[in-house]
Amino acid sequence: MKRIIKYFLIPALMLIIFNACNHKEEHPGWVYMPDMMYSEAYSAYSENPNFEDGKTNQPPVQGTIARGKAPYPYERTFQGQQSAGKELHNPLEANEENLAMGKEQYRIFCASCHGEQGKGDGHLYTSKLFTAKPTSLVDDYVQEKPDGEIYHVITMGSLSGLMGAHGAQISPGERWKIIHYVKNGLSENK
């Protein structure tokens, strides 16, 4: 009996204790009740065997439109951009609140390339990660464009493909607010 304790039980105990208290950074640690910690339901980004593509996050069912969303009919071509410029109009007022919100959104999504002042001198360009100069937003070229064309470029990206589509990141309302800021807030920096 003593031999069993000496040669088997003690090392086994040691192993358990040493393992249990070892906080490795690759391991999330142990839990009391796994059934309450880990969900039975699939979480947003988890795998899911019930769908063909194996993802829980599904695109909207074909032929349906999510609440508050509208399909975007214009293509990423020059003609698409021009018709967007003619047909889309800024539904929001350029009041102080919208400008302030537009400024914040501009800082997050645009300033890295186009610069805080909108002169096309964002950090990614001045630090030489981008070799092409981002378009200056305070020059007449952009300032004279109709709001709809700017909306189109934010949504679908630029014609050259150097600016990617930001439609998935920025909600329509926020896009219009950014445009108000570009037209009314930035132009002061010219």
Added chain:
Amino acid sequence: MDDSHSKIRILGFKGVTKLSLLLFINLMLLSSFNLPAQNARQGKKLFQECAACHTIGGGRLVGPDLKGVNERRDKEWLYSFIRNSQAMIQAGDPIAVELFNEYNKVPMASYDYTDEQIESILTYISAKSEGKEVEDAAPETSKETEESGETVSEKADKEIALQEEMAKHELERDRNYSPAFWISILLLVLSIFDLAVTKFIKAKFVNVIVIIITGVIVVEITVREAIALGRQEGYSPEQPIWFSHKVHVQQNKIDCRYCHHTVDDSKHAGFPSAQLCMNCHNVVKEGSRTGKTEIAKIYDAIENNKPIEWVKVHNLPDHVYFSHAQHTNIGQIDCAVCHGPVEEMDKVKQLSDLSMGWCVNCHRETNVTQFETNTFYKHYTELHEKLKSGEIKEVTVQDIGGNDCQKCHY
């Protein structure tokens, strides 16, 4: 100098004139060689604006590939096209009209360049067309360097503070009580055994003291480890792509919300899609520290349409409801309050323990910033009256029911 002097002496007067003539020609050649080089450098800088639509030898973009454009068109045509292409098209210039139609009728913007500037751009294009590399223009000494010099000490202070905070967490994670726990158990068992059976130590109080001390240590460690159960403080798993927040946030100054853009409207802060990475990585194809291998994984994911399987670091148990939008959008809480200095991390690590006590404490201490302005809170009439009468000075999250059980557990 000595060599040339001796040469002059040997050559005599005629030789000197010949030599000076040679030198003069040499100098002329050098300067004429230098001028375009300088021009090309200036042109390279200016071409960055053209690069949005044109490449040199990289194929057509929005506009045509400009490789060898100096041979294709004469100078005057190029000058006027750069300055105002639309006027040329309206005037019916055959080449301009043909180009306009070929490139989907996208007009080229007009540029108010001087003759010199256009010349430098064309020099750069011809140099690049021949496959020559052009150096960058000399950097302008700007005020920026001076400005940043002033804040160096501030930055250093901040960095030291951050490092200390990280080190503290490092210690917390590295705690390993196993040896202490094991030795205490051993001593505890031995002294109880001795007290009851072998009676090897005659003075019983020695045994009793040992039992008390080791007993306290064992209980203390057990309690600590039991509390740590179910918490993931210090968790820092390997990710499928060596993605560094330090490079993206600190070095490249990209806002958290650029990638985690659903944080203000959704329960989840959101993992960016691979397509979002391409907003920058269509141009940036090489990392400063990992080269092409890590960035290539994004292209691979997009081409083969397979998801990048990021490992979630900050996990809450399923019996807790937590919404990012409520905290960042309404509460105006900064990301770093819970996630720590992520901009300092190459590999993300969980710094807060995300325990219930930690949540509840913050709810006790944090004021509701929009209590007066947000109409959602107008129904808390009693609190509004108390605020007006001065009975209370501020409203914490706990006051509006933030610590009620069903706020998070339902």
